[in-house]
Amino acid sequence: MKWSPDLAIGIEHIDEQHQEWFKRADDLFEAGRERRAKEVIGELLEFLDDYTKKHFADEERYMQEIGYPGYDAQKQAHESFVERLAQLRRDYDSSGGSVNVIINANKIVIDWLISHISKMDRQIGAYVREQKGR
Numbered sequence: 001m002k003w004s005p006d007l008a009i010g011i012e013h014i015d016e017q018h019q020e021w022f023k024r025a026d027d028l029f030e031a032g033r034e035r036r037a038k039e040v041i042g043e044l045l046e047f048l049d050d051y052t053k054k055h056f057a058d059e060e061r062y063m064q065e066i067g068y069p070g071y072d073a074q075k076q077a078h079e080s081f082v083e084r085l086a087q088l089r090r091d092y093d094s095s096g097g098s099v100n101v102i103i104n105a106n107k108i109v110i111d112w113l114i115s116h117i118s119k120m121d122r123q124i125g126a127y128v129r130e131q132k133g134r
Ligand SMILES: [Fe+2]
Pocket: 059, 074, 078, 116, 120, 121
């Protein structure tokens, strides 16, 4: 599952990060499908986790800079996704590094990214355009 232009929210630096974010998720799930080594999958899971946190921190800083009114809802959504990834890491570790844990998480994670970007993040872009139009 790749990022596609219809997921663009119209804010360049956020769209770039979303593309990279998809790539990180795709790398992880691709490694799962290919049943790559535990170490590789563990590392990719950590990359995705790190990148997600970095991306959310940047996005939240930007929302604060522009005085975005939906900040709290976004922050909550971000926190719940970070927790979901932490759970995935715990499940992966406690399963002894089972590839199935990763494969089963694929759809849930990708669906979350798509739904979050196309519903919540898109509104940030709309807000910025509205402000500029004033
Ligand atoms: Fe967001």
